Amino acid sequence: MAELAQADERRGLASAGVGQKMERSLSTSGSISAKVFSESAKSHAAELLRVTKPDFSFNAQSDRAKTTWLGHAGMLVQLPHLHENGRPVRCLFDPIFSLRCSPTQAAGPQRSYPPPCAVEDLPEIDIVMISHNHYDHLDFDTIMALWKRNARHLRFVVPLGNRQWFLDSGIDPGHVVELDWWDAVHLTAAGTDGEEDLQNGNSLIITCTPSQHGSGRLGTDANASLWSSWYLVHSNARGESYRIFFAGDSGYQFHASPGWPPAPTEKGRKQVAARSDDDSPQALHPICPIFDEIAKRLGSPHLLMLPIAVGATFDYLRSMAPVPDSINPIPRHSPGVTAHNHMPPWDAVRVFRAMTKDGSGADGRPVAVAMHWGTFTIDAVEVLKTLGQLEWACEAHDVRFARDLKQYDKDSEACFLALNHGESVTT
Numbered sequence: 001m002a003e004l005a006q007a008d009e010r011r012g013l014a015s016a017g018v019g020q021k022m023e024r025s026l027s028t029s030g031s032i033s034a035k036v037f038s039e040s041a042k043s044h045a046a047e048l049l050r051v052t053k054p055d056f057s058f059n060a061q062s063d064r065a066k067t068t069w070l071g072h073a074g075m076l077v078q079l080p081h082l083h084e085n086g087r088p089v090r091c092l093f094d095p096i097f098s099l100r101c102s103p104t105q106a107a108g109p110q111r112s113y114p115p116p117c118a119v120e121d122l123p124e125i126d127i128v129m130i131s132h133n134h135y136d137h138l139d140f141d142t143i144m145a146l147w148k149r150n151a152r153h154l155r156f157v158v159p160l161g162n163r164q165w166f167l168d169s170g171i172d173p174g175h176v177v178e179l180d181w182w183d184a185v186h187l188t189a190a191g192t193d194g195e196e197d198l199q200n201g202n203s204l205i206i207t208c209t210p211s212q213h214g215s216g217r218l219g220t221d222a223n224a225s226l227w228s229s230w231y232l233v234h235s236n237a238r239g240e241s242y243r244i245f246f247a248g249d250s251g252y253q254f255h256a257s258p259g260w261p262p263a264p265t266e267k268g269r270k271q272v273a274a275r276s277d278d279d280s281p282q283a284l285h286p287i288c289p290i291f292d293e294i295a296k297r298l299g300s301p302h303l304l305m306l307p308i309a310v311g312a313t314f315d316y317l318r319s320m321a322p323v324p325d326s327i328n329p330i331p332r333h334s335p336g337v338t339a340h341n342h343m344p345p346w347d348a349v350r351v352f353r354a355m356t357k358d359g360s361g362a363d364g365r366p367v368a369v370a371m372h373w374g375t376f377t378i379d380a381v382e383v384l385k386t387l388g389q390l391e392w393a394c395e396a397h398d399v400r401f402a403r404d405l406k407q408y409d410k411d412s413e414a415c416f417l418a419l420n421h422g423e424s425v426t427t
């Protein structure tokens with residue numbers, strides 16, 4: 001059982017946060033560096049995906065959760081306090097504030113949008129959950145900066161086989177909790193025990209749930225440590241539960257045909273109408289059944305954080321070719337090419353539907369927040385394509401697509417939200 005400490009005063013700050021390492025060539029105003037994006041797509045992508053300064057304020061009287069996208073798969077979820085007059089509980093998933101997701105900051109996939117803030121700008125963090133150890137999800141400099149600032153009360157919750165990495169990095173063994181799939185940990189406020197919390201009706205239970213992915217950092221440790229998604233249940237004194245699902249990195253269904261899903265043309269619409277996705281167990285490439293199972297075992301989530309793009313590697317390889325974009329021999333990936341272990345937008349919307357189909361989540365009005373897109377893409381076209389594909393997937397699956405918080409209405413229907421870097425949604 002992990003213990004969650006009460007608010008304490010800020011400890012000595014790191015002299016320079018990892019977020020401050022960002023090269024000045026990357027704009028902090030939210031526009032995209034001309035150095036890394038082709039001119040034609042640059043202005044359109046900059047208009048569509050921006051960096052905004054996060055607002056970490058939280059209203060415990062009215063908010064069940066406040067979710068802030070910190071770039072790539074980094075998400076901060078703030079939840080109401082566990083005991084009277086406490087501060088919000090702050091859960092951070094897969095944070096990365098470094099310039100590159102790589103074994104070295106000298107080379108490797110580089111972000112095109114700076115982090116919306118530095119680690120030092122974050123409020124006190126209680127729990128950091130890591131989905132797996134790939135470099136874009138487990139970043140040494142970020143973990144060290146978080147530990148330095150929050151060491152007294154911070155707990156790392158990680159899937160099986162990842163604890164040793166934290167201990168080797170110098171983190172106190174009492175602050176790292178390792179869980180197998182379906183194991184759960186109950187977070188309590190400092191000075192109380194779990195029973196007391198439960199009697200008060202305030203509790204936070206974190207379950208390590210499956211995902212379809214892999215792991216490895218060294219080239220020799222493929223799949224040696226576990227990967228996971230995370231499922232949180234926050235219950236309040238009125239006996240209401242709020243359920244949250246963080247998918248980490250996962251696939252859903254391999255798409256053998258590069259033409260599926262079709263483009264949002266008239267022809268594509270007809271194709272979709274004529275053929276639904278093949279969910280049958282006899283399908284050549286069946287869907288991953290875990291999302292259905294998670295919802296069945298733990299309930300339909302109110303809030304989902306779902307990846308909608310492949311990640312950094314393809315774009316990075318493409319950028320290595322010293323030729324103009326138009327004649328680059330390295331192909332842009334099609335959405336389905338790595339759908340066995342990554343979710344293209346089409347699958348992310350299907351997972352959203354699969355996990356919320358019983359309508360119990362948020363009284364039938366669940367919200368999904370897009371992640372794992374846009375940040376480490378060095379090709380503006382990918383930003384545009386990913387957004388376009390998500391909008392099309394939402395339309396085809398009867399989900400409201402929202403880019404602007406004004407388009408999101410928490411009392412309206414199921415909604416898939418693609419926030420800007422640093423933006424928050426309150427649910």
Ligand SMILES: [Zn+2]
Binds near residue numbers: 132134137213214249
């Ligand atoms: Zn990964």
